[in-house]
Amino acid sequence: MIDQKLAKRLLRIFEQKRIVTFMYFGTRAFDINVNKNSDYDFILVLDRFILTDSMKIRSILQQKPFLGLEINLSYIYLHDIKIRGFDNFQIRSVLKDLCIYLVGAKVLLGKNIFLENPIHVSGKKIQQIMSFKIQEFYGRCDKLFTQNLPNNKLCALLRHNIKTMTRYYLIMLGFVKIKDIDKVSYGRIFEIAKANKLFSYQFYNLSSKLLKYQSDKRAIQNLEFLRRIVYEKYLKTLTL
Numbered sequence: 001m002i003d004q005k006l007a008k009r010l011l012r013i014f015e016q017k018r019i020v021t022f023m024y025f026g027t028r029a030f031d032i033n034v035n036k037n038s039d040y041d042f043i044l045v046l047d048r049f050i051l052t053d054s055m056k057i058r059s060i061l062q063q064k065p066f067l068g069l070e071i072n073l074s075y076i077y078l079h080d081i082k083i084r085g086f087d088n089f090q091i092r093s094v095l096k097d098l099c100i101y102l103v104g105a106k107v108l109l110g111k112n113i114f115l116e117n118p119i120h121v122s123g124k125k126i127q128q129i130m131s132f133k134i135q136e137f138y139g140r141c142d143k144l145f146t147q148n149l150p151n152n153k154l155c156a157l158l159r160h161n162i163k164t165m166t167r168y169y170l171i172m173l174g175f176v177k178i179k180d181i182d183k184v185s186y187g188r189i190f191e192i193a194k195a196n197k198l199f200s201y202q203f204y205n206l207s208s209k210l211l212k213y214q215s216d217k218r219a220i221q222n223l224e225f226l227r228r229i230v231y232e233k234y235l236k237t238l239t240l
Contacts, residue, residue, distance in 0.1 A: 002040055003029070005065060006073075007108040010044065013056050020045040020078045021110035029106050030183055039070035043091075043102065045113060048079040078113070086119050104179045123174065130172035131238070137161045137168070138231050141224075152215040158223040162207075165230050166193060172237070173198075203229050 003024045010022060026041030046053060053075070061071055074091050081089065102114040121129075141161050144154055163186045170176040175192050176184055184192075194204050207226055 002065065002069065002071075003042070003106070003108055006042065006060070006071075009060050009063075009066075011109065013060060014046065014053075016109075018047045019109050020047055021113055022108045023102060023105040023112065024108055025102060025105035026072075039072050042071070042073045042108075043105070044073060044075040045081070045110070046075060046077050049077050081113075086114075086117050089119075101178050101181060104183070126178065127172050130168045131234075133168045134165050134172070134231070134234050137165045138227070141227055151217065151220060155215040155219055155223060158220070158227065162223065162227050162230060163189065165227070165234075166190070169198075169230060169234055169237075172234070198233060199229060 007022055010019065022042065022044050024040075024042055027038050028040050044057075057073065057075060060066065061073065076091055103112070103118070105112065105114075138161075141158060144157050144161075149157070167176065167181065167184075167186070167189050170189060170192055171178055171181070173196075175196060176189070190204065190207060193199060203226065206222055
């Protein structure tokens with residue numbers, strides 16, 4: 001197992017007392033929505049900054065069996081988190097909703113500091129965060145059309161982004177909780193949307209076909225149609 005092998009390698013490189021927590025999350029961790037392109041998501045919390053840390057982590061990921069795999073390893077320092085506070089938590093563009101998300105992550109080393117330090121995020125704030133994410137993934141689709149990708153690659157990425165936008169929209173409306181993201185399959189996401197009559201019958205009929213593996217020009221156009229339906233539904237929510 002890649003997660004266990006990576007945990008052993010980190011223990012070999014870093015002193016055990018320096019590893020506050022090493023956790024595995026995302027689709028692969030819970031074997032939900034997994035496909036051959038799914039990446040491996042980990043977060044490593046070390047005690048404090050040491051100059052050589054980045055190069056040590058880089059050296060691990062450049063070795064077998066990790067070389068060539070899509071491993072997304074975020075690392076951060078407990079010292080920095082304590083100064084900023086969990087309420088101001090951020091890794092790159094990911095905000096404090098990640099703290100809620102990581103409460104249910106798999107602990108491979110250390111302890112789950114996010115479970116020990118729960119934060120409250122208001123419903124309004126969650127809506128704002130999800131709104132930001134929907135905009136982000138809608139914009140990612142725009143960019144895909146300018147990258148001269150082959151049809152099969154474009155379709156695969158459009159499908160992923162449409163599913164993700166729909167998932168964030170359900171969280172925004174309160175139908176799915178952030179901490180349960182990795183435990184709800186994409187199939188279940190569309191079942192929840194259908195049960196709550198969020199989209200038209202045409203949407204579900206078309207999505208049941210396109211969320212598979214069609215990759216011709218017509219499929220691209222229809223996926224673009226689905227993307228716009230989700231986005232316009234989101235925009236309508238903002239005006240209510």
